[in-house]
Amino acid sequence: MFTEITYATRPGSGRPNEDLVVAGPSWIVVLDGATAAGGVDSGCVHDVAWLVGRLGGELAAALSGGDGGSPAAILEAAVERTARAHAGTCDLGNPDSPSATVAMVRAREGRVEYLVLGDSPVVLALADGGVRVVADDRLERLPGGRPYSVELVRRMRNAPGGFWVAAARPEAAREAVTGEVDAGALRAVGVFTDGVSRLVDWYGWSWASVLALLAERGPAAVIGAVRELETVRGPVWGKPHDDATAAWGRLGAPRRGGVGHGQRSGLIGHAADTLIDST
Numbered sequence: 001m002f003t004e005i006t007y008a009t010r011p012g013s014g015r016p017n018e019d020l021v022v023a024g025p026s027w028i029v030v031l032d033g034a035t036a037a038g039g040v041d042s043g044c045v046h047d048v049a050w051l052v053g054r055l056g057g058e059l060a061a062a063l064s065g066g067d068g069g070s071p072a073a074i075l076e077a078a079v080e081r082t083a084r085a086h087a088g089t090c091d092l093g094n095p096d097s098p099s100a101t102v103a104m105v106r107a108r109e110g111r112v113e114y115l116v117l118g119d120s121p122v123v124l125a126l127a128d129g130g131v132r133v134v135a136d137d138r139l140e141r142l143p144g145g146r147p148y149s150v151e152l153v154r155r156m157r158n159a160p161g162g163f164w165v166a167a168a169r170p171e172a173a174r175e176a177v178t179g180e181v182d183a184g185a186l187r188a189v190g191v192f193t194d195g196v197s198r199l200v201d202w203y204g205w206s207w208a209s210v211l212a213l214l215a216e217r218g219p220a221a222v223i224g225a226v227r228e229l230e231t232v233r234g235p236v237w238g239k240p241h242d243d244a245t246a247a248w249g250r251l252g253a254p255r256r257g258g259v260g261h262g263q264r265s266g267l268i269g270h271a272a273d274t275l276i277d278s279t
Helices: 048-064 071-086 150-156 170-175 194-201 207-217 219-233
Strands: 004-010 019-024 027-033 100-108 111-117 122-126 130-134 177-182 186-192 244-250 272-277
Touching: 004 019, 004 219, 019 048, 019 244, 027 048, 027 186, 027 244, 048 071, 048 100, 071 100, 071 111, 071 170, 100 122, 100 186, 111 122, 111 170, 111 186, 122 207, 130 177, 130 207, 186 194, 194 207, 194 219, 194 244, 207 219, 219 244
Parallel strands: 130 272
Antiparallel strands: 004 244, 019 027, 027 100, 100 111, 111 177, 122 130, 122 186, 186 244
């Protein structure tokens, strides 16, 4: 069980936030809805926010209800239930059907389990001061390099050799990056959408620097740093401002001391020696 959970989320440019964070005493789930390209027919009467909310609710119900299955099995069942909820009104076979990335952590029985499906990383703050990044980088390895065409993304989404997200195919959950770590080997666990990992991917921050800012000022300050760099230096590609979410679960005694507005205390100290897990 986590001793403390803190999170912040902020919408991007001029549209509702399609990120979602839900958490309980022993688990955290972060979803990032994939904004549909303009003029693309998704075959669905619902928007991305509906899918994110419905899937997040299914995951929260399973995890808070004590589902003992693996994170991948829980996600697979949640995607199946979500698909059933709109199978009668929507074309679930459409490759542009609403979708989302999923990042999940759960602490139980002395272990911390993690799951990453899509480009929302989990960052493990190790007790020895190191950092372990769990990432699914398949979206970054599509042929031709960015910016990707709509046709390429459609062809490679939830397809062998492409990338995988939560949409209408429950079996996509089996393609997630999963694993577990001894809880005693960790200080804290972070879960982020790619709107926050821009700090590392675009602007040259190390994950150690991200964690140091989190420890000192909390998740909202990290998102603030993203927004400042987006404004001053601009995006590398894509949207000027993306939805951004950071969530942290502390393992161990909560920190005493000052707290930022709307947040509980910081979660971890400085970290170094980054290791990368990916497919």
